[in-house]
Amino acid sequence: MGLVQTIKNFFTRSKYAMTTQSLASITEHPKIAISQDEYTRIQENVRYFAGRYDPVEYKDSNGNRQKREFNHLPIGRTAAKKIASLVFNEQAEIVLDDEVANEFINTTLKNDRFNKNFERYLESCLALGGMAMRPYVDGDRVRVAFVQAPVFLPLQSNTQDISSAAIITKTVKSEGQKNRYYTLIELHEWGADNRYTITNELYKSDNPSAVGARVPLAELYEGLQEVVSLNRLSRPLFTYLKPPGMNNKNINSPLGLSIFDNAKTTIDFINTTYDEFMWEVKMGQRRVAVPTQLLKTEYNQEGEKVFVRREFEAGQNVYEQFDSGDIDKGIGITDLTTPIRSDDYIKAINEGLSLFEMQIGVSAGMFTFDGKSMKTATEVVSENSDTYQMRNSIVTLVEQSLKELIVSILELAASYKLYTGKIPDMDAISINLDDGVFTDRHVELDYWTKVVAAGFAPREMAIEKVLNISKEEAKKISSSIDDEEVRSMTRQRSREDIDLYGE
Numbered sequence: 001m002g003l004v005q006t007i008k009n010f011f012t013r014s015k016y017a018m019t020t021q022s023l024a025s026i027t028e029h030p031k032i033a034i035s036q037d038e039y040t041r042i043q044e045n046v047r048y049f050a051g052r053y054d055p056v057e058y059k060d061s062n063g064n065r066q067k068r069e070f071n072h073l074p075i076g077r078t079a080a081k082k083i084a085s086l087v088f089n090e091q092a093e094i095v096l097d098d099e100v101a102n103e104f105i106n107t108t109l110k111n112d113r114f115n116k117n118f119e120r121y122l123e124s125c126l127a128l129g130g131m132a133m134r135p136y137v138d139g140d141r142v143r144v145a146f147v148q149a150p151v152f153l154p155l156q157s158n159t160q161d162i163s164s165a166a167i168i169t170k171t172v173k174s175e176g177q178k179n180r181y182y183t184l185i186e187l188h189e190w191g192a193d194n195r196y197t198i199t200n201e202l203y204k205s206d207n208p209s210a211v212g213a214r215v216p217l218a219e220l221y222e223g224l225q226e227v228v229s230l231n232r233l234s235r236p237l238f239t240y241l242k243p244p245g246m247n248n249k250n251i252n253s254p255l256g257l258s259i260f261d262n263a264k265t266t267i268d269f270i271n272t273t274y275d276e277f278m279w280e281v282k283m284g285q286r287r288v289a290v291p292t293q294l295l296k297t298e299y300n301q302e303g304e305k306v307f308v309r310r311e312f313e314a315g316q317n318v319y320e321q322f323d324s325g326d327i328d329k330g331i332g333i334t335d336l337t338t339p340i341r342s343d344d345y346i347k348a349i350n351e352g353l354s355l356f357e358m359q360i361g362v363s364a365g366m367f368t369f370d371g372k373s374m375k376t377a378t379e380v381v382s383e384n385s386d387t388y389q390m391r392n393s394i395v396t397l398v399e400q401s402l403k404e405l406i407v408s409i410l411e412l413a414a415s416y417k418l419y420t421g422k423i424p425d426m427d428a429i430s431i432n433l434d435d436g437v438f439t440d441r442h443v444e445l446d447y448w449t450k451v452v453a454a455g456f457a458p459r460e461m462a463i464e465k466v467l468n469i470s471k472e473e474a475k476k477i478s479s480s481i482d483d484e485e486v487r488s489m490t491r492q493r494s495r496e497d498i499d500l501y502g503e
Contacts, residue, residue: 023203023211031187032153032166038253042128042149045258048076048267049127056275071278072271076260078367079360080127083259086387087394088122088433090115094402097428097472100421104413105406112143121146122398130242130256133401134167135409142413144405147238149255155189157254162240164189171220172208181205181212182220188237191229196237198228232415234423239404244393263359270352277345363387399431430470 023029027036047053053070060066092115096102109115125131128149135142147167155164169184187199202220205212217224230237242256249257260267353368363386403426413419448462459481464474 022213026153026166026168026183026185026211028211029166029185031155031189033155033157034153034253034255035250038250038255039153041249041261042255044264045076045128045261046150048258048260048264049080049124051077053271068279070271071275073274075267075270075356075367076127076258077123079260079356079362080123082366083126083362083390083394084119084123086391087398088115088119090119093430093432094406095430095432095469095473096406096424097430097470098422098424101410101419101424104419104421105409108142108409108413109144111141114144117144117146121148124148125241126243126259126394129258129261130240132165132167132238132240133405134238135405135412137412137416137418140418142409142418144409152238152240154254155187162254163236165236165238165240167238173220178206179208181208181210183211184221190236196230196233198230198237200224200226200228230412230415233408233411235404235407235411237408237412239401239408241397241401244390244397259360260356263356266352266356266359270349270356273345273348273352277342277349280340280345281342361386361390395433398433400426402431403429428470428472430468430473432468 025036025039026032027034027039051072051074053072055067056070057065057067094105094109096105121131124146125148130149130152132147132152134145134147136145137143151168151170153166153168154162155166157163165188167186167188169186171182171184173180173182181204183203183205185201185203187197187201189197189199191197200217200221202215202217203212204215204219217226243259245257247253247255247257249261350368354364357364357366357368366387406429407423407426410419410421410423414423445466448457448466451457452459452462460471460474460478463469463477464471467474467477469477
C-alpha cells in the first residue's frame with residue numbers, strides 16, 4: 001500500500017471516528033421511517049411464507065416430555081405462487097413506441113433474464129407485502145436488482161408512493177474463529193437542489209441479530225463511494241411494487257400488506273387441523289391386546305424384571321399386553337385399534353381453505369376440491385369472478401411499476417453514457433401481460449367489432465384493446481389497413497375505369 005493511500009485511509013478512519021454510531025436494530029436508524037411493529041410484521045410474513053413453525057411439545061404415555069415436527073401445509077407459498085403465475089409469465093411483452101429505446105430495453109431485459117426472474121420475485125412481493133426493483137450498472141450494461149420486503153425500508157413518502165428509501169444488504173465474513181456480520185445501508189434520497197443521492201453506510205457486529213457499529217466502507221467494499229449523485233433522474237432510481245388494497249394494520253404506513261396478512265388465523269387453523277390429522281393417522285396404527293402369558297419377561301442377575309420380550313408377531317409394534325389370568329378363561333387376543341376420523345378432518349380442512357379463499361379475495365374452489373364441483377371454462381373467464389377482479393387489480397399495479405422501471409433504466413443508462421436516445425413518456429410504453437387464461441379472444445373481438453360498427457368507438461381504440469398495444473402502434477396498424485384497402489380496390493378496378501377516371 002502506497003504512502004498516499006495510507007494517508008487517505010487515516011483521514012477516512014478519523015472521519016468515521018467523528019461520526020460513529022451504533023444500532024441495535026435497523027429501525028433505530030434516524031432516517032428510516034418505519035415502526036418496529038411494521039418491521040416485525042414483515043418478518044412474521046417471512047415465517048409464514050417459508051413455513052417455519054416451532055416443534056410440538058407433548059408428553060408420552062410414560063410422562064416424558066417429547067418434541068416432534070409440526071406438520072403443516074404450504075398455504076402462504078401456494079397462494080402467492082398461484083396468483084403470481086396468473087399475473088405474469090415469460091410470455092409477457094414490453095413494447096416502446098421509440099424504436100431505439102425499444103431495442104435497448106428489450107435487449108437489456110433479455111440479457112438479464114428479467115421475465116423469468118420477475119415472475120419468481122412477484123411471488124415474494126405478494127407473500128411479503130411488496131418489493132422494489134432497482135437498476136444498476138454492471139460493466140457496460142444495465143441490470144435489475146430485486147429488493148425484497150425485509151430489506152426495503154422507506155425514508156420519506158407521501159400518501160401515494162415512496163420517494164426515498166433504504167436498501168439493506170447483509171454479509172457474513174469469517175475472521176479467525178469468529179463470524180463478523182456486516183450490514184450495508186444504501187440510502188436513496190432527494191437533495192434540496194433536486195439532485196438524487198445514494199449514501200452508503202457500513203456497520204459491523206459480532207451478533208447476527210444486531211446491526212452494530214459503523215465502520216469504513218473499505219473494510220468490506222473496496223472502492224465503494226460514500227455518496228453518489230445523479231442529476232438526470234426524473235423519478236427515484238427504484239420502483240416500489242406492492243399488492244393492491246389498504247394497509248389496515250398501519251393506515252399511516254406506505255408499505256403494502258401480504259395477500260394473506262388478514263388470513264393468518266385461518267392459516268393457523270388449517271395447519272393445526274392438518275397436524276392433528278397427520279398425528280392421528282400416525283397414532284392410529286393397528287393395536288392388539290395380547291395376554292401376558294403370550295409374552296416373555298426377562299430378568300437380570302439380581303432377579304429384577306428388566307423388560308418384556310414381545311414374542312407375539314416379533315418385529316411388529318401393533319399389540320399391547322394385559323394380564324388376563326388364566327389364558328384358557330381370559331378374553332384372548334383383542335383388537336384395540338380406533339378408527340381414524342379422516343372424513344371429519346378433511347371436511348374441516350376444506351372449510352378452512354374455503355374461508356381462506358374468501359379472505360384473500362379469490363373465487364371459491366381455487367384451493368379446495370371436493371371431487372364434485374368443477375368450474376366450466378365460462379366460469380373461469382367470467383369477468384365477474386373474484387379471481388379475475390383480483391388479478392386485474394394486481395396487473396394494473398404491475399404495469400405501472402414496469403413502466404417506471406423502464407424509465408429508470410433508460411435514465412440510469414443515459415447518465416453513464418450507455419444510452420443516447422430519447423427518454424419516452426410512460427404513455428409510450430405498452431405492457432402486454434397476456435391474460436389469455438381469463439380472456440376469450442373471440443368474444444373480445446366480437447364485442448369491439450360491434451362497438452366500432454355501431455359508431456361508439458373509433459377503430460384505433462378497438463385495435464388497441466384487442467391487441468393490447470399502445471395508441472401510437474394502433475394508429476400505425478389502422479393506417480396500414482387503410483393503405484391495404486386502397487391497394488385492394490385499385491386491383492379490382494377495370495382498365496377502362498382507370499383510363500376514364502385515372503388512378
